[in-house]
Amino acid sequence: MDALEESVLASVWRQGGFAFCQLMRKCRSDPSMAEEAHDLAWEQLHLGDWHQVDCAWRDGYALACVYWAEELRRKGDHAEATRVLDMGLMMGGLAFRPRLNAAISSLSQASEPPSAVRGDDQLTVQVASSTSFCPFVLPPGSLQGPPMRTMAFPSIQKFLQELFAPGVPAILTDTMAHWPAMEKWKDLSYFHKIAGNRTVPVEVGETYLAEGWKQELMTMSRFLDRIHDPGDSTSRAYLAQHPLFDQIPELQRDIVTPDYCACGDGELHSINAWFGPSGTVTPLHHDPHHNLLAQVVGTKYVRLYSPELSDSLHPFSDPMLQNSSQLDLDKPDYERFPLAEKLAFVDCVLGEGQMLYIPPKWWHYVKSLSPSFSVSFWWRSS
Numbered sequence: 144m145d146a147l148e149e150s151v152l153a154s155v156w157r158q159g160g161f162a163f164c165q166l167m168r169k170c171r172s173d174p175s176m177a178e179e180a181h182d183l184a185w186e187q188l189h190l191g192d193w194h195q196v197d198c199a200w201r202d203g204y205a206l207a208c209v210y211w212a213e214e215l216r217r218k219g220d221h222a223e224a225t226r227v228l229d230m231g232l233m234m235g236g237l238a239f240r241p242r243l244n245a246a247i248s249s250l251s252q253a254s255e256p257p258s259a260v261r262g263d264d265q266l267t268v269q270v271a272s273s274t275s276f277c278p279f280v281l282p283p284g285s286l287q288g289p290p291m292r293t294m295a296f297p298s299i300q301k302f303l304q305e306l307f308a309p310g311v312p313a314i315l316t317d318t319m320a321h322w323p324a325m326e327k328w329k330d331l332s333y334f335h336k337i338a339g340n341r342t343v344p345v346e347v348g349e350t351y352l353a354e355g356w357k358q359e360l361m362t363m364s365r366f367l368d369r370i371h372d373p374g375d376s377t378s379r380a381y382l383a384q385h386p387l388f389d390q391i392p393e394l395q396r397d398i399v400t401p402d403y404c405a406c407g408d409g410e411l412h413s414i415n416a417w418f419g420p421s422g423t424v425t426p427l428h429h430d431p432h433h434n435l436l437a438q439v440v441g442t443k444y445v446r447l448y449s450p451e452l453s454d455s456l457h458p459f460s461d462p463m464l465q466n467s468s469q470l471d472l473d474k475p476d477y478e479r480f481p482l483a484e485k486l487a488f489v490d491c492v493l494g495e496g497q498m499l500y501i502p503p504k505w506w507h508y509v510k511s512l513s514p515s516f517s518v519s520f521w522w523r524s525s
């Protein structure tokens with residue numbers, strides 16, 4: 144074992160993971176032990192609150208994934224090996240991320256490209272054009288006020304002075320034309336080709352507040368199928384708020400972090416993918432970060448309410464949902480929430496190649512009007 148592996152095992156040992164460490168040491172002579180070690184670490188990740196899981200266990204889990212995937216590869220099960228490595232990337236710590244990525248890339252070179260799940264013709268279907276609106280109903284009162292402020296490729300100074308410092312939302316145009324994603328992502332077969340056999344977490348259901356909503360792990364190919372055939376709203380699949388670009392570096396090369404994210408302390412918190420069919424809804428909520436929501440493919444309706452209106456938007460009292468409103472904008476119950484009826488908001492249809500600046504704490508509701516791929520850049524400022 145190398146120095147990094149030894150140091151991670153020493154940390155897991157200090158956390159009481161004696162059996163795990165013994166199994167991992169045995170892996171050298173008996174690689175089949177890796178699966179048992181993996182299962183043990185998996186249990187540890189699921190014992191309590193995710194945020195309380197010690198980093199040592201997350202790194203230990205990732206290491207077990209590396210070993211188990213090697214064993215699966217030796218046995219010729221490349222698909223399962225890739226799934227295990229993806230689980231390591233999604234659930235494991237950062238220490239073995241380069242090893243996991245290297246193993247995935249070596250596996251993909253050694254494997255056949257994923258075979259088409261549907262007919263080839265359908266896999267080359269264009270995801271959407273900015274004019275192809277679907278017939279989804281927008282929340283009452285939408286798009287009736289003055290248009291949202293729009294700036295064409297503002298300088299950093301203008302962005303800082305007119306939007307960032309005063310906390311003013313606005314659409315930024317002409318800032319993404321140079322992204323390779325603008326061309327490449329229009330074609331679903333691209334995702335199929337570079338990531339068809341990769342496992343991704345997908346939200347299934349009407350919204351994360353709806354009954355029956357759940358998260359599922361599925362291969363990208365299966366998810367792409369669900370974009371073609373979304374089914375009814377209760378089975379709608381949304382690859383939402385996932386750091387896909389950490390998981391699949393090829394996709395990271397297709398996007399460019401906007402220079403605006405250097406404003407303030409300039410510490411990038413996360414870059415997330417929001418990829419789904421028409422009709423996905425992210426209910427009214429707010430986040431603590433500055434946000435640039437970049438619309439790469441398709442169109443989305445976005446409605447924003449100022450943080451000053453928070454009380455009238457009736458946040459949930461449950462600590463897990465305190466940043467979400469009880470007001471369902473698609474079926475607003477103004478008898479129950481009368482204060483919310485007359486509140487001022489700004490809204491827009493965010494088109495391909497446009498970014499929306501959402502200042503911290505601004506409430507936002509988002510509905511996709513076509514198959515859509517957006518990227519959010521969240522950054523902090525004290």
Ligand SMILES: O=C(O)CCC(=O)C(=O)O
Nearest residue numbers: 417425430436509517519
């Ligand atoms: O695009 C969406 O569905 C939601 C985006 C969002 O909530 C965010 O970027 O914070």
